[in-house]
Amino acid sequence: MKLTVSPKVRPELDPEFIPAILWNRAYRAEVAASGKGVDIVVALTRSNGTVSTLSTAIFPHEGDYAALNIKYVERLIKYLLWMKGGYQVTIAGCDALADDLRKIYCPGGAREFDYKIMGEKIYGRPFAIVNCPLAEAPRSHEIQVKLGGHLDGCRIGFDLGGSDRKCAAVVDGKVVFTEEVPWDPYFQKDPEYHKAGIRDSLKRAAEKMPRVDAIGGSAAGVYVNNQPRLASLFRGVSEEDFKKYVVPIFDDIQKEFNVPLVVANDGEVTALAGAMSMEAAGVLGLSMGTSQAVGYVNLDGNITDWLNELAFAPIDYRDNAPADEWSGDLGCGVQYFSQQGVARLAPAAGFDFPKEMPFPERLVKVQEAMAAKDERAAKIYRTIGCCFGYAIAHYAEFYEIRNLLILGRVTSGEGGEIILREAEKVLKAEFPALAAQITFRTPDEKFKRHGQAVIAASLPELKK
Numbered sequence: 001m002k003l004t005v006s007p008k009v010r011p012e013l014d015p016e017f018i019p020a021i022l023w024n025r026a027y028r029a030e031v032a033a034s035g036k037g038v039d040i041v042v043a044l045t046r047s048n049g050t051v052s053t054l055s056t057a058i059f060p061h062e063g064d065y066a067a068l069n070i071k072y073v074e075r076l077i078k079y080l081l082w083m084k085g086g087y088q089v090t091i092a093g094c095d096a097l098a099d100d101l102r103k104i105y106c107p108g109g110a111r112e113f114d115y116k117i118m119g120e121k122i123y124g125r126p127f128a129i130v131n132c133p134l135a136e137a138p139r140s141h142e143i144q145v146k147l148g149g150h151l152d153g154c155r156i157g158f159d160l161g162g163s164d165r166k167c168a169a170v171v172d173g174k175v176v177f178t179e180e181v182p183w184d185p186y187f188q189k190d191p192e193y194h195k196a197g198i199r200d201s202l203k204r205a206a207e208k209m210p211r212v213d214a215i216g217g218s219a220a221g222v223y224v225n226n227q228p229r230l231a232s233l234f235r236g237v238s239e240e241d242f243k244k245y246v247v248p249i250f251d252d253i254q255k256e257f258n259v260p261l262v263v264a265n266d267g268e269v270t271a272l273a274g275a276m277s278m279e280a281a282g283v284l285g286l287s288m289g290t291s292q293a294v295g296y297v298n299l300d301g302n303i304t305d306w307l308n309e310l311a312f313a314p315i316d317y318r319d320n321a322p323a324d325e326w327s328g329d330l331g332c333g334v335q336y337f338s339q340q341g342v343a344r345l346a347p348a349a350g351f352d353f354p355k356e357m358p359f360p361e362r363l364v365k366v367q368e369a370m371a372a373k374d375e376r377a378a379k380i381y382r383t384i385g386c387c388f389g390y391a392i393a394h395y396a397e398f399y400e401i402r403n404l405l406i407l408g409r410v411t412s413g414e415g416g417e418i419i420l421r422e423a424e425k426v427l428k429a430e431f432p433a434l435a436a437q438i439t440f441r442t443p444d445e446k447f448k449r450h451g452q453a454v455i456a457a458s459l460p461e462l463k464k
Contacts, residue, residue: 001030009386009389024394085222087119087127154212202215214261218263220233227247283296292334312332314332385420403439
């Protein structure tokens with residue numbers, strides 16, 4: 001049995017793209033039409049007893065149906081793991097499906113990367129897929145916390161990116177100093193390179209204020225209690241040195257300054273900055289830069305304990321989708337909504353870049369071509385925008401989105417405007433209710449003036 005998916009809008013440089021949202025809807029429609037649906041619950045357990053659940057229905061797990069069930073549920077699990085996180089996945093209502101999924105999420109399995117990262121790396125315990133009767137399915141238990149918005153005192157904020165690190169000094173909400181310093185952290189093997197760079201930026205910001213009361217930071221990756229658990233900035237560091245020197249890097253810096261220090265995922269800070277700038281809630285912030293960074297501020301104006309690492313979340317279900325060079329999985333967001341996505345599409349558009357040319361330089365060349373009204377560049381941006389429209393609809397099945405804040409180097413200039421136009425075109429054609437519900441936002445002057453580093457400075461609360 002094979003599902004047929006026919007998008008109303010096809011990305012011109014990626015015509016075989018199969019939107020996750022449409023494949024999932026086609027699967028659910030077939031299950032409902034068969035009259036054979038089996039109810040299941042998928043539950044993800046995280047630290048502190050938090051649990052996220054999803055209820056759905058599958059075909060009886062037998063014969064030709066089994067392969068469809070595995071694709072549907074495995075892709076959902078992969079998405080939920082990187083959106084919400086979890087060291088244990090419970091399949092309630094189908095033991096046979098759980099058995100098949102365990103063969104995928106295990107050492108040597110197709111999702112060995114996720115097995116290792118979600119277990120010991122992020123949550124410090126073995127990852128497991130378990131099963132139970134439907135009646136014993138875990139119940140959802142979500143938490144939310146208020147983060148940021150503190151501008152009293154003398155604060156330092158920093159933002160660590162893949163090609164530069166930004167730093168700001170803020171005194172009672174007034175920006176007195178900002179700085180951007182180029183660096184190349186990705187494949188540096190010595191963690192002292194990273195620590196020295198961060199210290200250098202903090203020191204120069206501190207010199208612009210009478211004292212330092214608090215430090216807030218924004219960086220790509222997963223951070224638990226200020227400790228990096230998964231961060232592309234430190235990819236070049238060995239596993240042994242990562243545990244020994246990188247995990248405590250911000251704890252060490254906090255001890256040196258002896259002030260409150262909070263480090264958060266850069267996507268989270270982006271969403272927070274957008275919410276503060278727009279004075280709005282239900283904000284999904286998405287940055288298309290070196291990678292795909294995402295953060296979410298819920299309808300109450302708070303953040304959650306979710307990971308929001310959608311760079312690893314699948315949005316394309318075709319069997320020959322592009323592979324993520326880190327995890328090896330197919331059809332994940334980073335290959336579509338980042339400078340990697342631009343570099344991937346460039347040859348199909350007619351650009352002939354040298355193999356050794358770094359992705360940031362390829363993006364610059366495409367942006368220059370766009371500024372010159374080169375149709376090749378326009379095709380790249382239209383393709384990204386089309387895929388983005390379908391991805392937004394997929395994300396909206398899991399997030400309550402009222403405002404979508406889009407930024408990052410890929411969205412700079414006229415190319416960014418094309419991306420948004422194409423995404424809105426897809427929403428209006430396929431998902432008109434969503435098109436009416438979601439407001440697209442790009443950084444306004446207030447956001448630009450405060451910046452990521454400045455908002456990061458507002459993360460810690462001063463002790464009263």
